[in-house]
Amino acid sequence: MKYDQGDTPKKLADEYVLGLMQGASRRKFERLQREHRVFRKAREQAEKRWNALSTLLPPEKPSAETWDKIQKRINPVSETPKNQSRSGLNLWRGWAIFASLLLAVVLISPQTYQTPQPGYVVVITHDDDATAGWLVSLEENMQQVNVESLSALQLPDERVFQLWVKASDQEKVKSVGLISTSGKVKIEADTNLKAALSKAVLFGVSVEPLGGSPTGQPTTIPRFHGNPRPI
């Protein structure tokens, strides 16, 4: 039997999503949709169609223990020691990456000696797994921010990464600009940004809609951070 012809994928997908398939037939459909795009698309469409019905049910609050159990499973180490150890780990990994990059610059690129000395550099890493995201460097006059991507990070469609700086004398963060997931970006700083950059204590990167945050502040929680390191 040709399962992928006519309406068969849609019919099977409806039965699967409604829960009418059991045992071997359910497993067979799951295999088909893993292996064939036509079944996967049919399942996605059926889920989109039928599962809108779930919003018609009256809400039921789960017990507080349910969240506690979820939290323990996604984050098995207790919160405080984890943050401390992660921060320490991030710091260590950040420095290790930074040291490697500096060494590479010295060993591989003799022409680097001719470029102006940076005011400071920042290795921006992911808060949880210390994945190196970007290397930010600034010259002493804070005129130009150089941002180099260190890994090919994935972003959902219609989203961009935005770099923020927190200055020691300001409560709110200031946008540095939109940054790329590959290659290098140079951002010219205006007077206000230069003032913030000269007193920077922390840099962060958040995920924002195309064009950047519409509010002037991060609209999602920045998950990449880095401290300035003077050279």
Next chain:
Amino acid sequence: MTLLNLSLLATEFTQVTDELNLEDLLYASALGNQAAFSKLYENTSPQLMAVALSILRNRSLAEEALQEAFVHIWYATKDYRRELGKPITWLSTIVRNCSIDLYRKQSRHHESSGDTEALLKIPDLKTVSTRDKELQELIDCLEPLPEEQRNSILMTYYHGHSHGDISNLLSQPLGTIKSWIRRGISKLRECLE
């Protein structure tokens, strides 16, 4: 330069606002943000608990399914795409699948509860008012179906009943139930397409 406490500053740095919508929370969770994931749970768990409860009809089992689903969601948030539907629909899919799996496992050990009324209960579509265009289209196509076809489909959806379960609950031959559901889905698909 003084070394600063990263986690403390990260908290100060963060500007979490109530305007964050579910899609933003999903994207932030995909980047490993546990605060966003916690907010996602806070905002959606009552609706998703209702999904699990309608299938499992037992609070303890429903919470177990919800727990499994959210652990899965934590690792799957990067897979969410807008074309898969609204975030709540995508989340419902995961909770529903976890609930159905648990329901099937439980059914091997226990017969269905004797509360027939609860097993037959479905939302009254006539009273539904929604701004969700796709949901309204689905309701508009479900309503004209013959009552036995519509109710069999909705009982299947909301309670995870098999053809056999509905046959027993409605005291109708298995072939009749299969035919009602098959015809109902076919008409519904024609209407929607």
